[in-house]
Amino acid sequence: MTDSEPISIGIDLGTTYSCVATWMNNHVEIIANDQGNRTTPSYVAFSDQDRLIGEAAKMQIGRNPMNTIFDAKRFIGRRFDDENAKKAMMHMPVKVSADAHNKPKFDVEAYGEQKSFYPEEISAMVLTKLKQTAEAFIGKTVRNAVITVPAYFNDAQRQATKDAGAIAGLNVLRIINEPTAAAVAYGLDKMSSKEKRVLIFDLGGGTFDVSLLTMEDGVFEVKATAGNTYLG
Incomplete structure (x- = not known):
């Protein structure tokens, strides 16, 4: 570069x-x-005077749980009545409501007034x-x-x-x-031009995913994926 x-x-x-x-x-x-x-940390917190992101937001969740948002990824692109979204709501202190189009939004008190934020x-x-x-x-x-x-x-x-x-x-x-990103990071796309099968284990902080990929001439295709969205 x-x-x-x-x-x-x-x-x-x-x-x-x-x-x-x-x-x-x-x-x-x-x-x-x-x-x-x-x-x-994928955390965002609001107070009367400030907005905190990352470590600062996560550190203060104990004293400000109702205004600290995490796990937004579990809601992004989903409907409010989606079963996965409903399950995620059970583990969150923040209020989650539906807008007029059935999209989830987080309701918090920010800068001294009630505000709503979408997962995006x-x-x-x-x-x-x-x-x-x-x-x-x-x-x-x-x-x-x-x-x-x-x-x-x-x-x-x-x-x-x-x-x-x-x-x-x-x-x-x-x-x-x-x-696919994990496979590329390990250079698997450059190992051989012949077709290969690759099994990727991704144990994250909140989810566990296993994906089966095929690789040929540096091109990856996801054939199957499974996992537990609450194992991490």
Whole structure:
């Protein structure tokens, strides 16, 4: 990458933690945040005076649970009456309600008044934090990003994730499957031109996914995926 080339970043937008990386000096550099950590909690909190994102938001959840939002990824691109969304609501202190189009929204008290935020907006706040983390490290404005999503995400969930990126001021070049990103990270796409089967285990902070991929000439195809969305 030369100084004249636009900077691109890769973002793993996770259920409980997220991280950002870029290609630098011929290798992938996972970028540490302002706390020195290479992962950032996917938490957003509101108070009368402030909005907190990441570690600061997670640290104060004990004294401000009703205004601290996490697990937004479990709602993004889903309907309010979706069974998975209903299950997620049972584990959250934040009030979740439906808008006129049956989309879920988080109802909190922010800046001294009642406000509602969609999952895309909360995810965008986390993405903005990661964008700022990358810019502080690289020393340049970042616009282009690739964001990973679970292989089982449907079109609505993928589009909602892309929308979150746009809200964060990112030009989302691609939405790619998390197991595919893992396979590429390990260089499996360069090992052989012959067809191979690859099994990817992804044990995250909030979910566990297993995906079966086929690989041929550097092209991956997800054949099957399974897992537990509450094992992590």
